[in-house]
Amino acid sequence: MAKDAVDVCIVGSGAGGAPLALELGRAGFKVVVLEKGAWYRDGDFVHDEILNSRRNFFMPLPWDEPHLWRLGADQPYSRSNEAWTANCVGGGTVHMSGYFYRFKPIDFRQKTELGAPAGSNVVDWPITYQALAPYYDKAEAELGVSGNAVPHPFLEPRKGNYPLPPLVAHPIAGEIDRAAKGLGWHSIPTARGIISQPYRGRDACVYCTLCGSYGCEHGAKSGTNASLIPAAIATGNVELRPKCMATEITVDAKGLAKSVIYLDADGERQEQPARIIVSSCTAVESARLLLNSVSSRFPRGLANDNGLVGRNLLFSSFGQSRAVFDARKYDWLASPMPFVNRSVQDFYVMPDERFGFRKGGTLGFMWQHPNPIFAAVGLAGKGEKGIFGKALKDRLRAYRDSKVLEFEIYGEFLPTDGTYVGVDANVKDRFGLPVAAITVSRHPRDFAMTRFLVERGEEVLEQLGPDRVERVGVAGETTILQGGTCRFGKDPATSVLDADCRAHAVKNLYVVDGSFLPTSGGVPVTLTIAANSFRVADQLIARLKKGA
Amino acid sequence: MTGTCARLRGVTDDDDFSRRVFVQRLSFFGGGVVLLGAACKKEEAKVSPPPALTTSHRSFTNEAWLTLVAAVDRLLPRDEDAGGVDAGVPEYIDRMLTTGNLPHFERNFSGGLAALDRRAERMFQKRFHEATTEQQDELMAIFKDSPPTSGEARWYEMLLVLSLEGFLGDPSYGGNKGEVGWKLVGFNLVGRNVKGDPQAPYDGSKTLHHLHCGGGKGC
Known part of the structure; x- marks a missing residue:
């Protein structure tokens, strides 16, 4: 039997779902949030690398809930947990490192400003940076962001500084500042979704060092689990149901979304009807939910009349290098402070085609995560290059005596x-x-761009006088940062969602995770997803108040 | 989000589902992860059902246990610092294979140990744990250097990954006894839970088991 109907049913409680739930609850609408994963509490966030990073505390296991993955349509699929973010209340914002950058105005007008490279589907966004800017302000305030906006060539327009002062950085930040300046570039403080001071009843960060890839038992990391979700529950209008896996969105005779079918914590099938239905379970999983919601009205999947659901999937182009220092080499290395918090954005947009690309991205500097198992598996190597025995232990001791x-x-x-x-x-x-089932076939310009940025980053590292610089790679993708699949746009023929993130084909269906993004930007997308959800909330509340 | 949920060409394996890779390497947000994945090649002969166990291990026959202890001792031998056997790595592997969290490993791990013994018999007319350390190293290297898709290479990687987990993971799983692994790599844990009592009892394998069974009644 179906549950009592509510105003809005939201699938997912991460960076997209939580802002909408909070704003709707504040406006007095009855909201049910269905979250696939568990509702972890502070006591559950233990610093146990095996649990957090190597099993299914956050990510499902590939034999339970695989994603199929292939590099090119001519390749066979492999079964992996690639492109899951996290299954828990708060989603990926729970274990994130919280690098909270804004997109730049040019990200909204890339086709107009730079053109669409041949073989790409670059388009302008249906909204401008100016339309989103107030919601960036709001997201930064509601979540709690620490930072310091300093002038540099690609600083986005903003009304004021961050709500919280920057976290205390390791002395190496000053060395990076000097190195970048010497190269004619700008080392800028990285804003973090971590609170540097007590804020809205939450405790400040205690600099525990185990941050990214772990949940924060202190509530200082600004995951929606620590910020927006408690505030949403406090409105009295939002009910959050953990361990509830949405399986289908049903439609009525008119082709409007009617209910969400889900399996509850006991595996029982339930139905939650709602006036408005919102999907926010990541770009990959929202596309999957729509494609699995097949009806006579939508035989190719919900809101998929034009066949574009799932297309134009985006990740973030990834490359990495590292500088290895003997830990005793410089006095300033001795500080235990965990945050480097420096970025370089001088190559966000290139002035011409000289290096084979125009739109670049961001370099983010950080200490290697102190995850010893992960480090040791890398140090042991593989195959004929792999080592064991005394050679492996020697390498582990060298790791102990270095900073990376x-x-x-x-x-x-x-x-x-x-x-x-x-x-x-x-x-x-x-x-x-x-x-x-995910197919990835990268545009060659992405690799030219990533290589160029990695080479510039290595120039900075070399200036710091390390014992050596190691290149990790120049051609990858960060699959936890995802977008596309339901891009928003003005034309129903070329987009899935309208400018308010409402499906063109289903007037009471919204998607508010990263799916709306037509382009990836050159920064992590988390803050932008949250800001956009606050923007959508305003539009949706106005529409609901009009009784539409 | 470092280090991260990123795939790198030429660094990360492009695992092929049809080839039934059982160790999937993934890098993960925040320093990353090798998540243990999918299925082992079943080219190894099945071992006979274990006899009644006479020692504390639960996942292995006594014969397989001796092989495992000897293999761990070659991967992480004791020198001026403690080794894998000192750290309780075999106990860690034994316990990990009973959490229900790694069904493919449970099915395939013992097969690899038996293959190692068979190779020792063939080459040195001895069981692995009876061979000299030089002979054992030679055997381990053969498994390590086998073609990447072979059962030998995959089993070796499974052993290596589980051993490093047992050496450097939370001691509550049965390995890293006395935090000897952490001492070796200079890892200073700031407490399992900054707000909680650092001495509070914690059992990672129980938590894993609850993740596997859902934590509900009868779990």
């Missing part, structure tokens, strides 16, 4: 016809649902 500074690239990931997600009816997850 890394940078990673958050680069433009051009949308193409070759990168998309579908569902595979032949492979089912533990719920019996067809799984997401």
Whole structure:
């Protein structure tokens, strides 16, 4: 039997779902949030690398709930947990590092400003930076962001500084500042979704060092689990149901979304009807939910009249190098402070085609995460290059005596016809649902761009006088940062969602995770997803108040 | 989000589902992860059902246990610092294979140990744990250097990954006894839970088991 109808049912409680739930609750609307994963509390966030990073505390196991993954349509699929973010209340914002950058105005007008590279599907956004800017302000305030906006060539327009002062940085930040300046570039403080001072009843960060890849038992990391969700529950209008796996969105005779079918914590099938239905379970999983919601009105999947659901999937272009220092080499290395918090954005947009690309991205500097198992597996190597025995222990001792500074690239990931997600009816997850099948075929400009940025980052590292600089790679993608699959736009023929993130084909269906993004930007997308959800909330509340 | 959920060409394996890779390497947000994945090649002969166990291990026959202890001792031998056997790595592997969290490993791990013994018999007319350390190292290297898709290479990687988990993971799983692994790599844990009592009892394998069974009644 169906549950009592509510105003809005939201699938997912991460960066997209939570802002909408909070704003709707504040406006007095009855909201049910269905979250696939568990509702972890502070006591559950233990610093246990095996649990957090190597099993299914956050990510499902590939034999329970695989994603199929292949590099090119001519390749066979592999079964992996690639492109899951996190299954828990708060989603990926729970274990994030919280690098909270804004997109730049040019990200909204890339086609107009720079043109669409041949073989790409670059388009302008249906909204401008100016339309989103107030919601960036709001997201930064509601979530709690620490930072310091300093002038540099690609500083986005903003009304004021961050709500919280920057976190205390390791002395190496000053060395990076000097190195970048010497090269004629700008080392800028990285804003973090971590609170540097007590804020809205939350405790400040205690600099515990185990941050990214772990949940924060202190509530200082600004995941929606620590910020927006408690505030939403406090409105009295929002009910959050953990361990509830949405399997289908149903439609009525008129083709409007009617209810969400889900399996509850006991595996029982439930139905939650609602006036408005919102999907926010990541770009990959929202596409999967729509594609698995087949009806006579939508035989190719919900809101998929034009066949674009799942197309133009985006990740973030990834590259990385590291500088290895003997820990005793410089006095300033001795500080235990965990945050480097420096970025370089001088190559966000290139003035011409000289290096084979125009739209670049961001270099983010950080200490290597103190995850000893992960480090040791890397140090042991593989195959004929692999080592064991005394040689391995010697390498582990060298690791003990070193400090490793890394940078990673958050680069433009051009949308193409070759990168998309579908569902595979032949492979089912533990719920019996067809799984997401992901095909990735990268635009060659992405690799030219990433290589260029990695080389610039290595110039900075070399200036710091390390014992050596090691290149990790120049051609990858960060699959936890995802977008596309339901891009928004003005034209129903070329987009899935309208400018308010409402489906063109289903007037009471919204998607508010990263799916709306037509282009990836050159920064992590988390803050932008949250800001956009606050923007959508305003539009939706106005519409609901009009009784539409 | 470092280090991260990123795939790197030429660094990360492009695992092929049809080839039934059982160790999937993934890098993960925040320093990353090798998540243990999918299925082992079943080219190894099945071992006979274990006899009644006479020692504390639960996942292995006594014969397989001796092989495992000897293999761990070659991967992480004791020198001026403690080794894998000192750290309780075999106990960690034994316990990990009973959490229900790694079904493919449970099915395939013992097969690899039996293959190692068979190779020792063939080459040195001895069981692995009876061979000299030089002979054992030679055997381990053969498994390590086998073609990447072979059962030998995959089993070796499974052993290596589980051993490093047992050496450097939370001691509550049965390995890293006395935090000897952490001492070796200079890892100073700031407490399992900054707000909680650092001495509070914690059992990672129980938590894993609850993740596997859902934590509900009868779990």
